[in-house]
Amino acid sequence: MPRLQAPPILPRDPAASAEHGVFARRIAVVTGAAGFIGSHLCERLLDLGAEVVGVDNLLTGRLDNLSHLRSADGFRFQTDDVTSPFQVAGPVDFVFHLASPASPLDYARHPLATLKVGAMGTLNALELAEAKHARFLLASTSEVYGDPLVHPQPEQYWGNVNPTGPRSVYDEAKRYAEALTSCFQRSGGTRTRIVRIFNTYGPRMRADDGRAVPAFIQQALAGRPITVAGDGSQTRSLCFVADTVEGLLAAVTADHPGPVNLGNPHEITMLQLAEEIRTMTGSVSAVTFIPLPADDPKRRCPDITAARAHLGWEPTTPLRDGLRQTLDWAQQHFPRQATAATGRSAS
Numbered sequence: 001m002p003r004l005q006a007p008p009i010l011p012r013d014p015a016a017s018a019e020h021g022v023f024a025r026r027i028a029v030v031t032g033a034a035g036f037i038g039s040h041l042c043e044r045l046l047d048l049g050a051e052v053v054g055v056d057n058l059l060t061g062r063l064d065n066l067s068h069l070r071s072a073d074g075f076r077f078q079t080d081d082v083t084s085p086f087q088v089a090g091p092v093d094f095v096f097h098l099a100s101p102a103s104p105l106d107y108a109r110h111p112l113a114t115l116k117v118g119a120m121g122t123l124n125a126l127e128l129a130e131a132k133h134a135r136f137l138l139a140s141t142s143e144v145y146g147d148p149l150v151h152p153q154p155e156q157y158w159g160n161v162n163p164t165g166p167r168s169v170y171d172e173a174k175r176y177a178e179a180l181t182s183c184f185q186r187s188g189g190t191r192t193r194i195v196r197i198f199n200t201y202g203p204r205m206r207a208d209d210g211r212a213v214p215a216f217i218q219q220a221l222a223g224r225p226i227t228v229a230g231d232g233s234q235t236r237s238l239c240f241v242a243d244t245v246e247g248l249l250a251a252v253t254a255d256h257p258g259p260v261n262l263g264n265p266h267e268i269t270m271l272q273l274a275e276e277i278r279t280m281t282g283s284v285s286a287v288t289f290i291p292l293p294a295d296d297p298k299r300r301c302p303d304i305t306a307a308r309a310h311l312g313w314e315p316t317t318p319l320r321d322g323l324r325q326t327l328d329w330a331q332q333h334f335p336r337q338a339t340a341a342t343g344r345s346a347s
């Protein structure tokens, strides 16, 4: 039986595959496996010959994201809430901890679950890695920099975070998760890696998750107004999911414990993004403006000097190519009449 029932979405890079030979016959646990990035990571690990145990409670993820992997050789899925201690049978070589709501709409809908998964979920995932003598990777976020006062953001920047604002449930949960991971690293018992992921986009983002790329695509495809927050001058740097996944694989095997930024240093304003998507879809949608959400960062751009130096990683997918793949997927998968997300952030 072939490993993948559906054609893989991620492009194959023979050079990178050779570099990632280290994953062959290794066993990787991926928390948050049914989510956007987690499902791509599972797919790539299987493709590299790893066995994968996907763990998810389906809070914001979907089993559909894994449907093409469910019967693949080497893939197991466990429905577990990682905020309670969870067991994985047998040996484990790597624990990738991705479980967490990630979009501003999602963590506004699930504030306590977001705090718990950053705190208790990270502790349980670290304890699993410790018990199994596995290497641990924390998927942290550029949100630890808050609304940054330094551009681009290097890892040495400690951030400008509002600890009580509406985004704090996510920002502070991830900052706590970083502190916990660093504590395990310092104690010497567990090899840990921290990556700070900047805005990632690609196939399998939900139409209703509130992030700019799927929201603009959904609106453009439906011929509805494309709603840009503020005056659209706020920037993001958008990294295609295949590049982010390569960064996660490079980080978990690298000597550098991190934190290390993973993102695309090419900045784009939200207005430029809306116009690019309108052009690419051939849509007649007007661009309209809605109020900026609270604490929305005005600029977001990674300094990826450390990723280049320590991981030998940088993104390679041009924005147009990534948007094209995302659009092709959205045309087949987005509901035609989905309700527009409101109160949207550029994140």
Ligand code: NAD
Pocket (backbone or CB within 6 Å): 031, 032, 033, 034, 035, 036, 037, 038, 055, 056, 057, 058, 059, 060, 061, 062, 080, 081, 082, 083, 097, 098, 099, 100, 101, 102, 103, 106, 117, 121, 139, 140, 141, 142, 196, 197, 198, 199, 200, 201
């Ligand atoms: P996502 O919401 O698509 O995936 C997160 C997954 O975690 C979901 O499948 C969800 O069901 C699962 N989950 C949540 N709480 C859980 C719990 N208690 N137990 C088990 N599973 C649980 O989000 P994503 O965009 O794929 O993000 C994945 C990770 O990457 C997150 O940790 C996020 O903070 C980080 N990240 C993502 C981005 C981005 O642009 N997508 C940027 C920065 C950081």
